[in-house]
Amino acid sequence: MGLELYLDLLSQPCRSVYIFAKKNGIPFEFKPVTLMKGQHKSEEFSKVNLLGKVPALKDADFTLAESIAILLYLARKFKTPDHWYPSDLQKRARVDEYLSWQHMATRLCGSKVFLIKAIAPAFLDEPLSPAKLDGAIEDLNGVLKLFEEKFLQDRRFITGQEISLADLVAIVEVMQPLAGGYDVFEGRPKMAAWRQRVEEAIGKDLFLEAHEPLLKPKAAENLPPELKEQLKKNLLKYIK
Template sequence: MAAMQLLTAGCRKTPKKKKKKKKKPPAVCRSSVSLQLKTICVSMATRRVVQVYLDLLSQPCRAVHILLNCNKIPHTVRTVALRKGENRTPEFTKLNPMNRVPVMEDNGFVLTESDAILKYLAAKYDVPEHWYPRQPEKRARVDEYTAWHHNNTRPHAAKVFILEVLVPAQTGSPVDEGRLIRALSQLDDTLDKLESMFLRRQPFLCGDDITVADLLAVCEVMQPMGGDRDILKERPQLQRWRSRVQSAVSESFDQAHAVLYALRDRRKAKL
């Protein structure tokens, strides 16, 4: 996994750590650090922090990235570039035989699946309760959305991006317009449900405040933006929701999406 880019963020500093930082460069910083993401390396020698293996072009990875950053949970990011097949190296396969990102490691405990990682982090790191409420009915609303998400928002927004950006980039062939139209129609149905079911009478998907469900959802609906397509363009209700999410997580939203914006801008520049 030598090619992986290592980043650390949001680490609470102690005097002890500061001292060590001055004496010696961080042992874990093996490769370049992205200034764009405004993250800083600090020494991990004295304590273990959460490690996450992410590709920020992957929607569920961005959701995990946002939760960690906006809650200042001490963590290290190891970038696993899917386009370079870094998820298929023997080292990564050992970590996650499913070869998927995100993966989280917390003091030896390895966990896959963004849904599970977000809920684990919320429980373990004592983030503000609204992220994953403890009250059974409120929690059930989050579990209900996340279960629904896997077969709705997740595949449908992803498919538009795959057809419009990934497949043409990988094969050199033009966009399959017929399949794209069908995918957009399926996505429309999902967006309708997000509006009429989940946001019908409340500002966030699962209630009055932001939860991990909003993170999973917003990162999916942002994905077609990589192909310069804003799928919420004609949906003011969902636009307002996205703005609320963006405000609630402040700069961590754009930090997580920097790679997607860069992709969009590169594609625009080529045209």
């Protein structure tokens, strides 16, 4: 039995795992899990990941959850090029620093803007107040300022001259608000140039392939009413 990756490419952490595996020629079977259909809460999926989240990895009888753990497992098992998770102590520390910071920063704030602008209108009976969106965008702008000043600075990539896991995780997070029509790169030439370098390092075709489900999301009209109601409750908890 080979390596299996359970992914929904609407999710930032799933896209980072997908891109990393494809870019490095890691052999895997893509197991799609549609979050909008609640497939991550099924009894079958719980046998792979009791946490009920994607991404998830199954390697023979070994299972693993959490995107960062999965990325590091793949990097070590398949001995991917050093620049992804550098052996140099300080460069590796830069990667670890960003990966430790992003959960409650770029990922959280990017997701919130995406959910309010792109997902909430399909689930909520009435639009959210403009103040809710304004507050989410203000938080995201503050995080992006920190990203530029602290993590990117004047370097080509977060660790210096070469792309790393930090850049890969960062790019999928800051792409998330684009699906809601909020361009995080507008007025940020440093970030826009960094995005272009990351795309080139990944490969434009792979980058577009991984982001197509995000930028062309399917509508939620055909969901069962009970599932739609549950997703509505979860959404309101997340964006409160």
